[in-house]
Amino acid sequence: MQHYRVDPTLGNEIAAFGGQTLGRCFSCGNCTAVCGLSKGDTVFPRKIIRYLQVGLSDRLLESPEPWLCYYCGTCSSTCPRNAEPGELMMATRRWLVSRYDWTGLSRRLYLSEAWELGLLAMMALVVLALFVVPGWLGLPFGFKAIDASAAAHVRLDLFAPTRIVHSGDWTLAGLLVLLLGINAVRMVAFVRKGMGQLKVPLSVWAGKAYEIAVHGATQKRWLQCDNDTLVRWLLHFLLVTGYVTMLLLVVVFLPWFQREHADFHFTAIFGYYGTVTILGITLLAMRGRLRKREQYYRFSHVSDWMFLVLLFLTALSGILLHIFRLLDMPWPTYVLYVAHLMIAVPMLIVEVPFGKWNHLVFRPVAQYLVAVREAAQARQPVPVPATRRAHAVAR
Numbered sequence: 001m002q003h004y005r006v007d008p009t010l011g012n013e014i015a016a017f018g019g020q021t022l023g024r025c026f027s028c029g030n031c032t033a034v035c036g037l038s039k040g041d042t043v044f045p046r047k048i049i050r051y052l053q054v055g056l057s058d059r060l061l062e063s064p065e066p067w068l069c070y071y072c073g074t075c076s077s078t079c080p081r082n083a084e085p086g087e088l089m090m091a092t093r094r095w096l097v098s099r100y101d102w103t104g105l106s107r108r109l110y111l112s113e114a115w116e117l118g119l120l121a122m123m124a125l126v127v128l129a130l131f132v133v134p135g136w137l138g139l140p141f142g143f144k145a146i147d148a149s150a151a152a153h154v155r156l157d158l159f160a161p162t163r164i165v166h167s168g169d170w171t172l173a174g175l176l177v178l179l180l181g182i183n184a185v186r187m188v189a190f191v192r193k194g195m196g197q198l199k200v201p202l203s204v205w206a207g208k209a210y211e212i213a214v215h216g217a218t219q220k221r222w223l224q225c226d227n228d229t230l231v232r233w234l235l236h237f238l239l240v241t242g243y244v245t246m247l248l249l250v251v252v253f254l255p256w257f258q259r260e261h262a263d264f265h266f267t268a269i270f271g272y273y274g275t276v277t278i279l280g281i282t283l284l285a286m287r288g289r290l291r292k293r294e295q296y297y298r299f300s301h302v303s304d305w306m307f308l309v310l311l312f313l314t315a316l317s318g319i320l321l322h323i324f325r326l327l328d329m330p331w332p333t334y335v336l337y338v339a340h341l342m343i344a345v346p347m348l349i350v351e352v353p354f355g356k357w358n359h360l361v362f363r364p365v366a367q368y369l370v371a372v373r374e375a376a377q378a379r380q381p382v383p384v385p386a387t388r389r390a391h392a393v394a395r
């Protein structure tokens with residue numbers, strides 16, 4: 001039997017991560033009863049709230065359940081104590097992210113707006129320096145590379161050569177995969193520890209790997225929630241397709257997508273799709289968070305706003321840059337190119353591995369871990385309790 005230490009600071013910790021209503025819960029279980037996703041061995045949110053109240057931080061770390069919640073709000077709107085169980089699950093996810101993250105940055109970013117804004121600003125200045133410093137060093141790109149021809153017509157081949165930007169994209173993508181991958185492996189290790197003596201053959205680990213792709217691409221379990229599920233799922237799905245499209249255009253198809261001059265290429269059509277979905281859906285989400293009418297939008301952590309505002313500004317600066325390039329306006333194009341990267345790169349480096357974006361990885365991984373656990377339990381013979389064995393012998 002595993003023993004767990006009680007962590008008396010856990011309640012205050014969760015309050016700092018946004019879960020300030022923990023003390024109101026009197027453990028009636030209504031939230032678990034109404035949650036459309038709470039089934040079988042993966043019951044929540046009451047169990048998770050109980051761990052929080054008792055201070056079982058290690059049990060929390062071993063639980064994939066917080067990631068199975070899609071924050072539909074059904075439990076919060078029916079809680080007799082207004083304990084906001086949906087928000088407590090959200091705060092628990094932030095806390096979990098801070099514990100999966102080995103660098104400690106997530107924790108600082110979630111708990112300090114100064115850290116979040118400071119790091120974003122610092123990254124933005126680094127990006128700006130990439131377009132200023134090469135000129136001082138005599139390298140052939142950046143502001144110093146703008147000669148008479150590049151001042152008369154758009155010449156991105158001089159200002160930001162595709163091969164250099166493309167190498168930067170791949171470096172950035174590799175860094176993000178590495179940071180997210182390490183945290184995902186740590187999450188798997190924590191949850192595996194919670195499976196205790198359960199034997200999980202390699203074939204089960206490998207055989208269920210497809211769950212990550214299925215849930216990552218579709219988030220299909222969300223459709224089992226009760227509150228306006230289809231609309232919200234569809235908007236989220238469109239948003240994800242929008243930024244995946246942009247990511248593919250920039251990381252994989254940049255040689256076609258980034259045009260050197262003021263010409264049009266058909267890859268821009270995919271860019272329009274990404275821009276329209278991102279601008280439209282982030283605007284709707286910001287309006288929802290300002291109006292606070294729906295349960296889903298009643299509480300907003302600074303990380304929620306950062307996610308929306310940076311995404312919106314990235315898409316806006318991207319489409320303005322595109323328009324100025326098509327109009328063959330060199331200086332506005334160059335300035336917006338740098339501004340676009342000063343928003344997009346810090347957003348990717350700070351928010352993807354350390355902020356709200358990482359739910360895109362942790363949620364499907366949690367579904368995978370639950371599937372693995374269930375498959376392993378189904379294989380393992382259920383031990384006959386000692387009392388029943390004794391009766392059998394007596395008979």
Ligand code: SF4
Pocket residue numbers: 024025026027028029030031032046049078079080081082083084085
């Ligand atoms: S959060 Fe609300 S509904 Fe859930 S157990 Fe506590 S009091 Fe009951």
Ligand code: SF4
Pocket residue numbers: 034035036037038044045068069070071072073074075076085086089225
């Ligand atoms: S917010 Fe929705 S999915 Fe999350 S625990 Fe509550 S009822 Fe379940």
